[in-house]
Amino acid sequence: xxxxxxxxxxxxxxxxxxMLKVPEHQVAGHIASDGKLGPLVDxxxxxxxxxxxxxRGEHEAKFYESFTSNKKVPDHIHRYFPVxxxxxLVEASDGSGKLPHLVLDDVVSGYANPSVxxxxxxxxxxYPDVSEEYFKKCIKKDRQTxxxxxxFRVSGFKIFDHQxxxxxxxxxxxxxxxxxxxxxxxxxxxxxxxxPADSNLTPNCAFASEVYGGCNGIxxxxxxxxxxxxxxxxxxxxxxxxxxxxxxxxxxxxxxDDAPAPRAQxxxxxxxxxxxxxGVIDHNFxxxxxxxxxxxxxxxxxxxxxDETDTSLLENGR
Ligand SMILES: O=P(O)(O)O[C@@H]1[C@@H](OP(=O)(O)O)[C@H](OP(=O)(O)O)[C@H](O)[C@H](OP(=O)(O)O)[C@H]1OP(=O)(O)O
Ligand SMILES: Nc1ncnc2c1ncn2[C@@H]1O[C@H](COP(=O)(O)OP(=O)(O)O)[C@@H](O)[C@H]1O
Numbered sequence: 001x002x003x004x005x006x007x008x009x010x011x012x013x014x015x016x017x018x019m020l021k022v023p024e025h026q027v028a029g030h031i032a033s034d035g036k037l038g039p040l041v042d043x044x045x046x047x048x049x050x051x052x053x054x055x056r057g058e059h060e061a062k063f064y065e066s067f068t069s070n071k072k073v074p075d076h077i078h079r080y081f082p083v084x085x086x087x088x089l090v091e092a093s094d095g096s097g098k099l100p101h102l103v104l105d106d107v108v109s110g111y112a113n114p115s116v117x118x119x120x121x122x123x124x125x126x127y128p129d130v131s132e133e134y135f136k137k138c139i140k141k142d143r144q145t146x147x148x149x150x151x152f153r154v155s156g157f158k159i160f161d162h163q164x165x166x167x168x169x170x171x172x173x174x175x176x177x178x179x180x181x182x183x184x185x186x187x188x189x190x191x192x193x194x195x196p197a198d199s200n201l202t203p204n205c206a207f208a209s210e211v212y213g214g215c216n217g218i219x220x221x222x223x224x225x226x227x228x229x230x231x232x233x234x235x236x237x238x239x240x241x242x243x244x245x246x247x248x249x250x251x252x253x254x255x256x257d258d259a260p261a262p263r264a265q266x267x268x269x270x271x272x273x274x275x276x277x278x279g280v281i282d283h284n285f286x287x288x289x290x291x292x293x294x295x296x297x298x299x300x301x302x303x304x305x306x307d308e309t310d311t312s313l314l315e316n317g318r
Pocket of ligand 2: 029031104105108118241270271
């Protein structure tokens with residue numbers, strides 16, 4: 001491919017003449033490659049998600065409009081959602097001309113080398129009144145993945161590999177084939193410093209305490225979300241994902257004067273299937289979230305146990 005063609009593929013100009021690119025850190029969903037329709041990002045920290053057909057896009061835009069102005073949602077919960085900046089006509093990634101896109105904050109834009117994981121929450125991705133065809137498609141995938149058995153499934157992830165100074169991306173086919181052990185291993189691998197590419201290595205969970213643990217870590221954020229989900233009856237978050245993001249360079253610099261915090265973040269994304277809660281708890285999301293939290297807690301406990309054993313061996317001079 002000559003460089004002009006490759007420039008055309010990766011860089012698309014919007015109506016405002018801002019350079020838009022295929023997101024480097026997208027880990028799941030529809031991807032804007034090979035002439036397909038998918039999200040784009042600019043260099044100002046904005047994420048442009050094309051409104052999907054068959055009303056899903058309109059539905060997601062309506063959710064953001066409602067959620068953004070909903071005074072019943074506490075401020076500390078708003079921070080778990082990407083900031084919404086309305087919709088905008090943008091040159092679509094599939095070359096089909098200008099299409100409406102949701103304009104969102106790009107939640108990974110502040111990171112140089114983010115590790116990112118998308119986990120779809122809930123023990124079912126279908127919901128009442130969907131078409132028979134959609135129901136069948138969803139239930140098939142829900143049974144084939146850990147959605148039914150665990151109440152969540154890993155949809156995709158990438159890790160910044162320090163040894164190689166490059167990103168390692170989990171293969172989508174393998175990720176969708178995980179059973180409970182596979183999901184557990186992926187969650188351990190996500191916070192490990194040993195080579196993700198080597199499937200024979202046991203993940204060392206070197207970053208687990210800093211990323212999953214601590215008062216600002218992933219677990220604390222998930223627990224804050226759980227608190228809200230235990231009482232909120234405003235929305236039902238069908239087929240919605242939790243994104244986990246952190247930067248591991250900062251952890252490796254620990255102890256250094258300039259060492260920044262790992263900035264472990266939880267964000268919720270994908271609201272194409274959100275329904276009104278109608279005064280009913282979102283049991284599907286809440287149940288999945290509790291199960292996911294248990295997996296994260298178990299990893300933290302196993303790391304703490306390991307550290308305690310090391311300390312007692314040292315104290316006993318062994
Ligand atoms: O197209 P597929 O089969 O990859 O399915 C998409 C899912 O990919 P998956 O293979 O489960 O990781 C995809 O899941 P992720 O975002 O990858 O977790 C979505 O569920 C997507 O539907 P929607 O945009 O939320 O309405 C799904 O898209 P639709 O097929 O519903 O358009
Ligand atoms: N606001 C955002 N900022 C950065 N990345 C995002 C944002 N929203 C979604 N993503 C990335 O795009 C992926 C797919 O998003 P999603 O909304 O689920 O799309 P789809 O509807 O195609 O499944 C996520 O896994 C994440 O990597």
